[in-house]
Amino acid sequence: MIKLEPRGERSSTMAYLSPVLAALLTMLTGLILFTLLGVDPVEALITILYVPISDTHGLAELCVKTAPILLCAIGLSVVFKAKIWNIGAEGQLLMGGLFGSYMALQFIEVEAFWVLPLVLIAGVLGGMCWSGIAALLKVRFNTNEILTTIMMNYIALNILLWAVHGPLKDPDGYNFPESALFGDAALLPILIDNTRVHFGMALALFAVVAVWVLMSRSFYGFQIKVMGMDTGAARLSGFKEKRLTYFALLLSGGLAGLAGVGEVAGPIGQLIPQISPGYGYAAIIVAFLGRLHPLGILLASLLMALLYMGGEMAQISLGLPLALTGLFQGMLLFYLLACDVLISFRIRLKPKKITTSPRLSTLASETQG
Amino acid sequence: MQHTLPPRLTLRGISKQYPGCLANDDIHLDIAAAEIHALLGENGAGKSTLMKVIYGLVKPDQGEILWDGLPIEVKDPAHARQLGIGMVFQHFSLFETLTVTENIALALGNEAGELNALAEKIRAVSEKYGMAINPDREIHTLSVGERQRVEIVRCLVQDIQLLILDEPTSVLTPQEVDTLFITLRQLANEGCSILFISHKLNEVKALCHKATVLRAGQVSGECIPADEDTTSMARLMVGDDTPISTTYPKRQGSTPLLKIIDLNRASPDPFGVDLKHINLTVNAGEIVGIAGVAGNGQEELLASLSGELPCQDERTITFAQTPMGTQPPDQRRQWGLAFVPEERLGRGAVPEMSLTENALLTGFLTGMVSKGMVAWQKAETFADNIIAQYKVKTAGRQAQADSLSGGNLQKFIIGREIMQNPRILIAAHPTWGVDIGAATAIHKALIQLRDQGAAILVVSEDIDELFLISDRIGAICDGALSPIKPTPESSIEQLGRMMAGDFSPSNSNERVNS
Numbered sequence: 001m002i003k004l005e006p007r008g009e010r011s012s013t014m015a016y017l018s019p020v021l022a023a024l025l026t027m028l029t030g031l032i033l034f035t036l037l038g039v040d041p042v043e044a045l046i047t048i049l050y051v052p053i054s055d056t057h058g059l060a061e062l063c064v065k066t067a068p069i070l071l072c073a074i075g076l077s078v079v080f081k082a083k084i085w086n087i088g089a090e091g092q093l094l095m096g097g098l099f100g101s102y103m104a105l106q107f108i109e110v111e112a113f114w115v116l117p118l119v120l121i122a123g124v125l126g127g128m129c130w131s132g133i134a135a136l137l138k139v140r141f142n143t144n145e146i147l148t149t150i151m152m153n154y155i156a157l158n159i160l161l162w163a164v165h166g167p168l169k170d171p172d173g174y175n176f177p178e179s180a181l182f183g184d185a186a187l188l189p190i191l192i193d194n195t196r197v198h199f200g201m202a203l204a205l206f207a208v209v210a211v212w213v214l215m216s217r218s219f220y221g222f223q224i225k226v227m228g229m230d231t232g233a234a235r236l237s238g239f240k241e242k243r244l245t246y247f248a249l250l251l252s253g254g255l256a257g258l259a260g261v262g263e264v265a266g267p268i269g270q271l272i273p274q275i276s277p278g279y280g281y282a283a284i285i286v287a288f289l290g291r292l293h294p295l296g297i298l299l300a301s302l303l304m305a306l307l308y309m310g311g312e313m314a315q316i317s318l319g320l321p322l323a324l325t326g327l328f329q330g331m332l333l334f335y336l337l338a339c340d341v342l343i344s345f346r347i348r349l350k351p352k353k354i355t356t357s358p359r360l361s362t363l364a365s366e367t368q369g
Numbered sequence: 370m371q372h373t374l375p376p377r378l379t380l381r382g383i384s385k386q387y388p389g390c391l392a393n394d395d396i397h398l399d400i401a402a403a404e405i406h407a408l409l410g411e412n413g414a415g416k417s418t419l420m421k422v423i424y425g426l427v428k429p430d431q432g433e434i435l436w437d438g439l440p441i442e443v444k445d446p447a448h449a450r451q452l453g454i455g456m457v458f459q460h461f462s463l464f465e466t467l468t469v470t471e472n473i474a475l476a477l478g479n480e481a482g483e484l485n486a487l488a489e490k491i492r493a494v495s496e497k498y499g500m501a502i503n504p505d506r507e508i509h510t511l512s513v514g515e516r517q518r519v520e521i522v523r524c525l526v527q528d529i530q531l532l533i534l535d536e537p538t539s540v541l542t543p544q545e546v547d548t549l550f551i552t553l554r555q556l557a558n559e560g561c562s563i564l565f566i567s568h569k570l571n572e573v574k575a576l577c578h579k580a581t582v583l584r585a586g587q588v589s590g591e592c593i594p595a596d597e598d599t600t601s602m603a604r605l606m607v608g609d610d611t612p613i614s615t616t617y618p619k620r621q622g623s624t625p626l627l628k629i630i631d632l633n634r635a636s637p638d639p640f641g642v643d644l645k646h647i648n649l650t651v652n653a654g655e656i657v658g659i660a661g662v663a664g665n666g667q668e669e670l671l672a673s674l675s676g677e678l679p680c681q682d683e684r685t686i687t688f689a690q691t692p693m694g695t696q697p698p699d700q701r702r703q704w705g706l707a708f709v710p711e712e713r714l715g716r717g718a719v720p721e722m723s724l725t726e727n728a729l730l731t732g733f734l735t736g737m738v739s740k741g742m743v744a745w746q747k748a749e750t751f752a753d754n755i756i757a758q759y760k761v762k763t764a765g766r767q768a769q770a771d772s773l774s775g776g777n778l779q780k781f782i783i784g785r786e787i788m789q790n791p792r793i794l795i796a797a798h799p800t801w802g803v804d805i806g807a808a809t810a811i812h813k814a815l816i817q818l819r820d821q822g823a824a825i826l827v828v829s830e831d832i833d834e835l836f837l838i839s840d841r842i843g844a845i846c847d848g849a850l851s852p853i854k855p856t857p858e859s860s861i862e863q864l865g866r867m868m869a870g871d872f873s874p875s876n877s878n879e880r881v882n883s
Contacts, residue, residue, distance in 0.1 A: 217745075219738045225722075226730065232716040235677050236708065237731050238699025 004345040014343045019289045019296070022335035023303065029331055039318055047317055048310030048324075058309070060195035064267055065305035067200040068093065068259035068276065072283030073301050074204070074211050075255030077292040081215065082248045083228035088134060088149025089256040090280025091156035092127040096257025097264045098160050099126025101179055101271035104186035104264070105168060115185040119265055120258065127257015128250045130156060135249035139242045145249075153280070164273050179271035188266045200262035205298075207255055212294040224248055256280060277308065278326075285333045304329070375438030377402045377562045378423070378531055383432035385418050392418040393429065394586040400531065405553060405563045407573040407594060410583035411606055411804045412775065416566050419583070420533050423564070424456045425449040447478075455524025456533040459540075461516050465509040465640055469502055473523045480527070487526070494525045498552045509640050513662050514545045521552070532556065533564045538572055539830060540662055543865035550576050568606070569833075570599040582606055607805045615809065617816050619840050619856060622652025626824035627793050628687045632680065634669060642666040642848045644673070649850060651793070651824040656815060657853060658839030659828045660864055666848035667828050668711075671797050674826070675708045676701045688793060702734055707791030709782055711798050713775065717782045720771035724763065727770050728752035728785055735789055751788070759784035760810065776807030783811050787818050794818060794825045800834060812838050832861060846870040 027045060034041040052058050072089040079086045100123030107115045130152055137143035161177075170180040188198040215221035227234040227244050234241060263275045286304050290296030311325030380398040384391070393415045400406045410416045421427040423434070425443035433440055436452060443449050449456070463472050470488045474481035481487055488504040495502045500518040508516060517540060524532055534553075538546045553576065557563055567573055573580055574594045582590045582605040590605035632647040644666050651657045661667055672678040673686065680686060680694035687693060688704050702708075708731075710716040718727045729737055729748040737747045752766040759780045763773055770778060779799070786794060799815065800808035815838055819825055828845075829835050835842055836856060843853035844867035851867040 217743060218741050219733060219743050220741060222726070222729065222743055226719055229721055230715060230719040232710075232712065233719050233730060236675060236698060236710055236716050237733075238676065238697050238702060240697075 003348045004341070005348045007344060007346055015340075016291065016296075018339040018343055019291065019300065019336060021339050022289070022332055025335040025339075026328060026331045029335075030328065033327075037320070039320065044314065044318060044320070048314050048328075049306060051317075052306060052309035052313050057195065060192060060197045061309060062302065062305050063197045063201045064195075065308050066301050067198075067204045067266075068263055068279045069283050069286055069304050070204040070298065070301040071200075071207055071259035071262065072252075072256045072280050073286040073290065073297045074207050074294060075252035076283055076287040077290070077294070077297055078211060078215065078221075078224065079248045079252045080287055080292055081228050082224045082244065084138070084245060084248055085146045086131060086134070086149050086249060086252050087146055087284065088131060088152050088280070089252065089259075089283050090276065090278065091149070091153035092130045092253040092256035093260035093263075093276055093280045094153075094156040094160050095126040095130040096123040096260030097126070097271065097275045098156075098163055098260075099123055099129075099257070100261030101168060101182075101264050102163075104182040105179055105271075107186060108180060108183040110183060111185050113185070115183065116188070116265070119182075119186045120261055123261020123265075124254045124257045127253040127255070127260060129253075131249045131253025131256070132246070134253075135246045138249075139245055160271075160275075161273055164271055168271055170270075177273055181270045182265060186265055187269060188262060196267050198262070198266040200259075200266050203258060203262065207258075208294045208298055215294075220244075220247070256283075282308075282329055285329055285336075289332065289336055307332075374402065375435070376400055377404075377437060378564075379435035379438075380419075380423070381433040381435065383419065383422055383429045383434075385415075385422065385427060385429050387418075391586050393422070396432070396583070396586075396588055398581050398588075400562045400564060402530075402562055403557050403560045404579060405557050405565055405577045407577035407580035408564060408566045408583065409568065409570070409573060409580050409602065409606055411568060412802045413585075413804070414583040414606070415586040416583055417535070420456070420535060420564065420566060423449070423531075424454060424533060450527060453528055453530030454533065455527065455529045455531070457517065457520045457524065457535065457537060459535045459537075461520055463508045463516055463519060466507060468505050468507050469511075469519050469522075470504040472508060472519065473526065476523050477527070490526050491522055495522050498522075498525065498555060499548065500552055513540045513664055514542070517541070517549075525556075529561055531562045531564065533566070535566045536568075537565070538567065538569060542662060542868040543832065543861055544869060546572065570602050573602070574599060584608060603805070615812075617812070617838060620655055620819065621840065621855075622655030622824065624653050624689075625650045626653045626689050627651040627674075627826065629674075630685055630687070632670075632673060632685050634673060634678070634680070636666075636669050637678070642669055644669050645847075645849045647848075647850045649826075649853065651826050653792075653824050654819060654822045655840040656819050656825040656827060656838055658835035658842045658856070659826070659845055659850070660832055660835050660842065660868055661828070661830065661845040662868055663830055665846050665868075667797070667845060669848070670845065670850075671710070671795065671828060674795050675706075675710075699734070702731065705790075705792035707731075707786035707789055707794045709786055709794070709796040709799055711801070713778050713782055714771055718770040718778060721769055724756065724761075724766045724768055724770065724773075724781060725749050725752045727781070728755060728766075731785060732789060751785075755781055755784040755788055758788070759814070776803040779803050780807055780810060783814055787814055791818075792823055794823055795828075796825065797828045798830065799827060800831065801829075808834075832864060835864075836861070844868040846872075 030045060031041040034044040053062050072093060076086060076089055100119050103122035104119045134145050134148045134152060137148050138145045164179060165177045168179045170178055188200055191197045191199060191202060223234065223239045224244055227239060227241060259279065260275065264271055268275060282304050286297060286300040290300035307325055307328050311322055314320040314324055315322050376399040378400045380396055383393050383396040385393040396419060408416050418427060422429050425445045425448055434443060470484055470491060473491060474484060474487055491502065491504040500522060502515060502518050502522060517537060537549060541549060553563055565577055577594050580592050580594045581588055582602065584606060592602065629647055629649040632644055634644040636643050642665060647670065673680060676696055676698035679697065683692035683694040685694040688706065691704065693701055714720045719730065725748050728751045729743060732751050737744050749766055755761065756763060756766060761781045762777045773781065783799065799811050815825060827835065827839060839856050841853045842856045842859050842864060843851045844864055846868055847870055851872045
């Protein structure tokens with residue numbers, strides 16, 4: 001029988017090393033996997049982890065991919081600190097993209113400075129509206145947010161598909177499921193010439209700093225942390241549980257919505273059915289890999305973005321399936337959880353229960369006699 | 370004749386090391402047949418570990434257990450029961466929605482046999498030992514004292530040689546304690562050995578034939594309680610450097626600060642207790658103590674006062690004429706309420722947070738937050754002040770709350786609340802599970818706050834504590850509050866009857882002898 005036994009002391013060094021360890025183990029498993037697939041493992045690793053960022057173009061693309069992951073993950077770090085398990089960043093991102101697109105399509109011909117802010121606000125509201133429903137259900141009916149947010153992901157995806165096949169479809173688009181191209185005033189400005197790095201990356205970095213301040217300096221952040229660690233203490237101190245729940249969920253939904261509108265108004269430039277290759281799900285892994293700490297999340301989202309790019313690269317130059325990206329994401333999470341468990345617990349192998357030995361049972365009956 | 374027989378249980382050199390703490394260090398213990406043996410010691414002295422070793426819940430690292438003179442290894446509780454060892458825990462493990470018989474059948478497993486026969490056996494045993502229980506009652510309809518009887522009867526329906534009782538009197542009224550002692554003496558007369566774990570010296574003196582005293586994991590002494598006085602036993606328990614007993618002058622309050630008028634509330638918990646017509650006044654400059662067996666409405670009353678469960682009518686609770694009944698906890702704190710909850714880890718302090726953060730937890734209204742931002746330096750200063758003034762033993766303000774011992778954390782929490790200069794302080798079980806040194810420090814802090822003019826309400830299960838610090842005293846039973854009387858005019862006897870629900874005025878003709 002296998003038994004987990006608490007180690008007693010928690011090592012904070014190990015807690016921070018755990019993500020690094022998980023990343024190393026993932027790579028090690030990757031090496032074995034590539035060998036089994038008959039690919040030169042070292043070359044494969046280089047293709048996945050180095051080639052994508054070996055030139056400035058690659059680094060720029062890394063930023064483009066990092067922005068939405070980072071925005072979703074930094075928002076999730078706030079809800080997760082409150083121990084509210086929002087699994088719905090993906091759906092909130094999609095709704096952000098949809099709302100933003102709707103707004104952008106209203107002003108295709110307008111060339112004014114206020115169009116972009118309006119589009120961004122619409123996107124944020126889209127995400128907030130989606131997480132707000134989950135918050136309302138949780139606060140009013142005590143619904144489990146894990147279930148509601150996951151289910152809302154599918155609803156969001158189907159609404160998006162309906163819109164892009166229906167009302168928002170470009171009338172001049174030869175019946176392709178795409179919206180018209182947005183006007184220039186609705187597009188995020190490019191930060192670095194000749195690349196696709198757009199203003200969304202700046203917004204993401206700003207969000208990182210803002211959340212950092214919120215969680216480490218503000219009383220609101222403190223209350224969120226207390227609520228997550230100890231509801232009893234939060235209640236006794238008079239912290240407003242419902243208000244904090246709304247706040248945390250709306251914040252994370254809003255940031256996911258911003259990530260979504262950043263995609264349609266950034267690199268894509270129109271509404272299409274696939275605006276996210278699962279950024280919202282990847283962000284959950286990123287948030288935990290980054291230990292829910294802003295700096296950690298920044299590093300983890302860069303790694304995750306690299307994995308997305310590396311997966312594509314491996315498909316193009318090595319002919320490996322794209323499922324590789326998902327596989328690496330999964331392994332990363334698996335190893336992280338395993339490392340965390342093994343840091344706080346040790347495994348004890350217990351011998352199977354032995355039936356009472358005859359000597360002892362006779363002893364027992366003697367003593368009772 | 371008894372000298373020729375080996376002792377029923379012998380422990381030789383039992384040691385048990387936990388990470389960071391040597392819980393038992395070379396412990397020797399002999400319990401003869403028919404002997405009532407006390408295991409005395411403060412919280413954390415190693416009593417619980419030792420009894421878990423005997424009951425097979427914990428494997429000792431070293432040492433030997435002899436049962437009737439033969440070395441044995443107790444493998445698990447089932448094996449212990451087979452040997453004839455029964456144990457009554459401090460926290461009962463009973464299913465609320467099942468009957469007495471069903472609960473006992475579950476505990477016995479295969480040996481339970483047919484339910485009707487078992488019910489008959491339960492009835493017979495409970496009558497024989499003067500512990501009336503109806504086997505068909507469901508557990509949630511029973512009082513705490515009755516539930517304890519169920520646990521004891523569970524041990525007695527088997528052939529029992531050694532009964533271990535962990536702090537059995539902490540959940541009983543004084544009268545129920547007397548009844549329990551009669552039962553235990555009868556059991557011992559029939560040859561059953563009893564290991565009685567306690568820190569209450571009077572009870573040990575009244576009941577036990579022999580006593581082994583533990584301190585910091587070691588045996589600090591053995592004695593015959595009848596030949597000792599309580600002070601000498603207390604010395605063995607706490608060591609030489611801790612003051613043991615003090616008395617405090619009683620005061621009379623003047624202006625009412627805290628007033629509860631006809632508080633009625635149905636408990637939100639299906640197995641909770643409804644509050645019935647509670648009226649209470651606490652004056653400035655006095656301590657009012659409320660005794661009661663756990664689960665008689667204390668939690669509901671405390672939650673109504675803290676604001677966690679707001680009342681329907683704002684006038685039900687008033688703080689110096691200000692209606693507060695519907696106000697949330699932070700508003701009440703803003704007015705000048707401080708609150709020490711029963712659970713120190715979990716409500717009083719967040720386990721994984723530092724002492725600084727835990728100082729901010731309730732101290733945030735004292736200027737540590739401006740424009741929504743935390744002034745961490747102020748919180749740190751506040752935490753440092755609490756640690757210094759209340760002599761909290763810790764590595765520093767950055768230490769996590771759960772790294773502190775129970776007594777030290779309680780001193781920190783009491784200090785945090787008192788240093789906010791409250792006008793009203795409500796404290797639930799302020800010294801529960803705290804060593805004598807820390808308890809004395811906490812009592813002194815409460816008395817000092819009283820003398821500064823605060824109104825203090827203490828809810829506790831520890832009657833001795835209430836008599837020591839309260840100026841007026843009463844009891845809560847089944848959600849109703851007894852009349853509150855000046856402490857010098859009440860006796861332990863009388864309070865015991867009030868704890869059992871007898872609030873009649875005739876219950877007042879003796880005067881206290883202390």
